[in-house]
Amino acid sequence: MGSNNQNGDVLGQEFTQNVIDSMGPKTSPRLREVMTSLIKHVHDFAREVQLTTDEWMAGVQLINQAGQMSDDKRNEGQLFCDVLGLESLVDDITFTAATKSTNGLTASAILGPFWRQDTPHRDNGTTITFDTPSDGQVVYMHGKVTDVDTGRPLQDATVDVWQASTNGLYEQQDANQREHNLRGVFHTDAEGNYSFYCLKPTPYPVPTDGPAGKLLEMMDRHVFRPAHIHLMVQSKGHKPLTTQIFDKDCKYLKNDSVFAVKDELSVEFVPRKGDPEAALELVYNVTLAKAA
Amino acid sequence: MGSNNQNGDVLGQEFTQNVIDSMGPKTSPRLREVMTSLIKHVHDFAREVQLTTDEWMAGVQLINQAGQMSDDKRNEGQLFCDVLGLESLVDDITFTAATKSTNGLTASAILGPFWRQDTPHRDNGTTITFDTPSDGQVVYMHGKVTDVDTGRPLQDATVDVWQASTNGLYEQQDANQREHNLRGVFHTDAEGNYSFYCLKPTPYPVPTDGPAGKLLEMMDRHVFRPAHIHLMVQSKGHKPLTTQIFDKDCKYLKNDSVFAVKDELSVEFVPRKGDPEAALELVYNVTLAKAA
Numbered sequence: 001m002g003s004n005n006q007n008g009d010v011l012g013q014e015f016t017q018n019v020i021d022s023m024g025p026k027t028s029p030r031l032r033e034v035m036t037s038l039i040k041h042v043h044d045f046a047r048e049v050q051l052t053t054d055e056w057m058a059g060v061q062l063i064n065q066a067g068q069m070s071d072d073k074r075n076e077g078q079l080f081c082d083v084l085g086l087e088s089l090v091d092d093i094t095f096t097a098a099t100k101s102t103n104g105l106t107a108s109a110i111l112g113p114f115w116r117q118d119t120p121h122r123d124n125g126t127t128i129t130f131d132t133p134s135d136g137q138v139v140y141m142h143g144k145v146t147d148v149d150t151g152r153p154l155q156d157a158t159v160d161v162w163q164a165s166t167n168g169l170y171e172q173q174d175a176n177q178r179e180h181n182l183r184g185v186f187h188t189d190a191e192g193n194y195s196f197y198c199l200k201p202t203p204y205p206v207p208t209d210g211p212a213g214k215l216l217e218m219m220d221r222h223v224f225r226p227a228h229i230h231l232m233v234q235s236k237g238h239k240p241l242t243t244q245i246f247d248k249d250c251k252y253l254k255n256d257s258v259f260a261v262k263d264e265l266s267v268e269f270v271p272r273k274g275d276p277e278a279a280l281e282l283v284y285n286v287t288l289a290k291a292a
Numbered sequence: 293m294g295s296n297n298q299n300g301d302v303l304g305q306e307f308t309q310n311v312i313d314s315m316g317p318k319t320s321p322r323l324r325e326v327m328t329s330l331i332k333h334v335h336d337f338a339r340e341v342q343l344t345t346d347e348w349m350a351g352v353q354l355i356n357q358a359g360q361m362s363d364d365k366r367n368e369g370q371l372f373c374d375v376l377g378l379e380s381l382v383d384d385i386t387f388t389a390a391t392k393s394t395n396g397l398t399a400s401a402i403l404g405p406f407w408r409q410d411t412p413h414r415d416n417g418t419t420i421t422f423d424t425p426s427d428g429q430v431v432y433m434h435g436k437v438t439d440v441d442t443g444r445p446l447q448d449a450t451v452d453v454w455q456a457s458t459n460g461l462y463e464q465q466d467a468n469q470r471e472h473n474l475r476g477v478f479h480t481d482a483e484g485n486y487s488f489y490c491l492k493p494t495p496y497p498v499p500t501d502g503p504a505g506k507l508l509e510m511m512d513r514h515v516f517r518p519a520h521i522h523l524m525v526q527s528k529g530h531k532p533l534t535t536q537i538f539d540k541d542c543k544y545l546k547n548d549s550v551f552a553v554k555d556e557l558s559v560e561f562v563p564r565k566g567d568p569e570a571a572l573e574l575v576y577n578v579t580l581a582k583a584a
Contacts, residue, residue, distance in 0.1 A: 010332060010381075010385050011380065011381050011384045013383075014379070014380065015377065015380075015551070017379075018551070019376060019377035019551055022511070022513050022547060022551075023511045023512060023513060024510035024511065024512025025512060027510065027511050027512045031511065032511075033341055033508055034341050034343070034347065034513060037337050037340045037341045038337055038341075038376075039376055039377070041333040041334070041337040041340075042333070042376060042378055043377065043378070043381055044387060045329050045330055045333040045380070046331060046378060046381050046382055046401060048333075049325055049326050049329045049330075049387065050385050050389060051344055052382060052385065052386045052389070053379075053382050053383055053387060053403070054385045054386075055326065055382075056373070056378065056379070056382040057370075060367065060370050060373060061369075063355055063358070063359060063369045064358065064359040064367065064368070064369040065359060066355070066356065066359055067355060067357060067358055067359015067360045067361075067362070068359045068362070069358040070359070070360070075352065075354040075356065076356070077352040077353075077355045077359075078349075078352050081348070081352060084311065084330075084331055084334060085307065085308070085310075085311035085335065085582040086335070086348065087345075087348070088307075088333055089302075089303050089307065089335055089338050089339070090338055090343045090344060090348040091345055092303045092344050093302050093303075093339065093342050093343060093344065094344045094346075096302050096344045097342060097344070099472065100553040111345070122493075124556040148524045171293070184414050197327075198334070218320070218323055219314070219315045219316065219318065219319050219323065219324075219327060220315060220316025220317060220318035220319045221314050221315060221316055221500070230375045234434055255314060259310070259311055259314075261306070271340070274462060277380060290320055
């Protein structure tokens with residue numbers, strides 16, 4: 001019996017192999033691969049740190065609390081992974097696997113928990129900031145979406161953008177912002193161009209009232225995300241891109257609480273002249289890779 | 293910046309070290325040890341299987357659902373760990389660490405999610421089966437609690453027992469069983485003896501209506517636990533023992549769905565003569581180690 005305790009030694013690799021071998025023949029090959037590795041690493045972790053039942057149960061309770069706090073507006077399980085760098089890592093794995101060459105290709109970053117499926121489509125040149133706060137700076141953001149290999153402009157690509165307000169809250173977290181404030185889907189024109197007015201992003205803390213916040217506190221870590229704008233760019237026949245762009249001058253650029261920053265995603269906001277609607281401007285071009 | 297994506301390679305050990313190094317100086321040494329190992333193993337797992345964002349998000353949703361199903365009568369996060377062998381492993385680690393010698397010492401097994409803190413204390417020789425089902429066989433179970441080193445009987449040790457009925461349900465899961473049916477706390481007498489009437493245990497499936505059941509199905513595994521009785525034995529000045537004893541003839545003895553079986557915990561139910569209350573008998577003696 002693989003689950004024996006042998007002469008007082010802690011249950012070892014034989015026990016772990018027994019758990020792995022319990023998977024039946026109808027397990028899909030991919031699930032078998034994933035669960036085999038997961039079981040090995042979880043067991044090795046427990047043995048390595050000599051995890052006690054009390055510590056394990058404290059972890060179970062944190063995870064149960066994360067589920068209990070999650071709903072269609074909040075995903076605490078995701079945030080829990082984010083503060084451990086896991087979403088950034090799987091995003092990078094997925095992005096690297098999906099693209100043969102990253103040379104010149106716009107880099108990806110994590111989706112995060114605040115994207116919405118039902119964001120309204122808006123016209124180029126219009127705004128996404130409808131409840132502009134008094135401490136907010138308006139930015140005219142525009143750029144071109146092109147194919148990374150041919151340089152050809154991509155017409156009718158969708159640029160889905162979302163950002164928090166200066167109080168650190170996305171509209172679904174904040175009763176004082178109207179529905180769909182600071183989010184919109186734009187379509188590129190024949191030259192591949194998109195444009196809109198938005199806010200200069202500001203740093204904000206991740207939600208700290210749940211188990212992820214508790215874990216951050218126990219790890220003596222700060223809770224801030226550097227100032228960023230979320231983008232999801234899609235064009236027919238191309239790999240979709242989910243990314244974030246970061247204010248290069250933000251103090252949290254080098255220690256993002258969810259580890260999403262990549263050097264090539266930092267951008268510079270510059271003064272804009274002659275536009276009464278915006279004090280700042282940001283040009284951001286996006287390249288997409290062809291779908292396999 | 294440790295979180296760079298370097299020339300198209302997947303985020304590697306430098307990224308992982310950056311996440312670990314984000315822990316501040318006020319992190320407790322034990323939490324730092326546990327989180328360092330956890331972050332390393334979780335990242336290595338993701339890289340090893342090239343985990344995609346879709347697969348990771350499917351895992352997050354399973355974990356969130358586990359939390360949402362959990363309440364004071366059910367702990368689905370715990371069950372999720374159990375079917376991966378984790379509770380058995382941490383129980384074994386904790387038990388081995390707590391006892392210098394396991395020679396002759398009663399082995400531990402997992403607590404499971406059905407223990408209750410408010411179980412009534414009952415007199416020796418009384419019963420815990422108040423709603424005996426027609427297919428149930430009553431057992432007179434008795435034994436002695438002694439110190440493992442001296443062999444001395446331990447007086448006023450508590451023997452907390454709980455078991456499922458033949459329908460596979462514990463009383464808190466079953467509206468047809470009265471409160472605290474099939475559970476009780478007994479106190480050993482001056483000779484260290486305890487005794488009570490209970491049911492011969494029968495195999496039952498773990499709950500399959502949640503994400504743990506879904507995972508078992510995906511892994512093509514059966515869902516049964518071998519027939520067992522739960523025991524928690526405590527005596528002043530001794531290490532508390534949580535264990536389970538298993539019917540040696542049960543067909544699931546070698547492939548428990550939660551991997552709790554140890555050879556030394558299998559027991560034999562024998563016919564009992566001259567007792568109109570019970571057709572079977574089980575003698576089970578328990579040894580405890582002195583507290584450190």
